[in-house]
Amino acid sequence: xxxxxHKKLAQGRWFELTFFEQMANIGSEVNRAVNWQQKNxxxxxxxAAERALELADLTISDKRNIHRLRELTxxxxxxxxxxxxxxxxxxxxxxxxxxFFAFNYAARLN
Numbered sequence: 001x002x003x004x005x006h007k008k009l010a011q012g013r014w015f016e017l018t019f020f021e022q023m024a025n026i027g028s029e030v031n032r033a034v035n036w037q038q039k040n041x042x043x044x045x046x047x048a049a050e051r052a053l054e055l056a057d058l059t060i061s062d063k064r065n066i067h068r069l070r071e072l073t074x075x076x077x078x079x080x081x082x083x084x085x086x087x088x089x090x091x092x093x094x095x096x097x098x099x100f101f102a103f104n105y106a107a108r109l110n
Contacts, residue, residue: 014058019065020106026055026075027100033083034093049083 014022029052036045056076059065065072082091 014055015062015064018107018110019059019068020103020110022055022059022062022065023100023103024107026052026059027096027103029055030079030096030100034096037083038093045083049079052079052083 017025029048033045033048033052036042036048053076056072056079060069060072060076078089078091081087081089
C-alpha cells in the first residue's frame with residue numbers, strides 16, 4: 001500500500017471533489033513548492049512537490065476525468081520536471097499562477 005501524504009483524500013474524499021476543486025488543490029501544493037523553491041528550502045520544496053504529484057495521481061485515477069488524461073498526465077510530467085528534473089519546459093512561478101488561477105476561481109464559484 002502506498003504511503004499517502006493526503007491519507008483521507010486518498011481513501012475516497014478526493015473523488016467527491018469537483019474537477020475544479022481537485023485542480024485548485026494541486027495548484028495550492030505547486031504554489032507551496034514554488035515558494036519553498038524561491039526560499040531555497042529543499043526539504044520543504046520536495047515535500048510540497050511530492051504532495052502535488054500525489055494529488056495529480058489521484059486526479060488522473062478519478063474515472064470522471066478520463067477525457068482529461070492528456071492534460072493531466074502532461075501536468076504531472078511538467079510538475080516533476082520543474083521540481084525534480086531540469087525544467088526543460090521552462091516553468092516559472094508566473095506560468096504556474098496563470099495556469100491554476102482559473103481553477104481556483106472556478107472552484108470558488110461552486
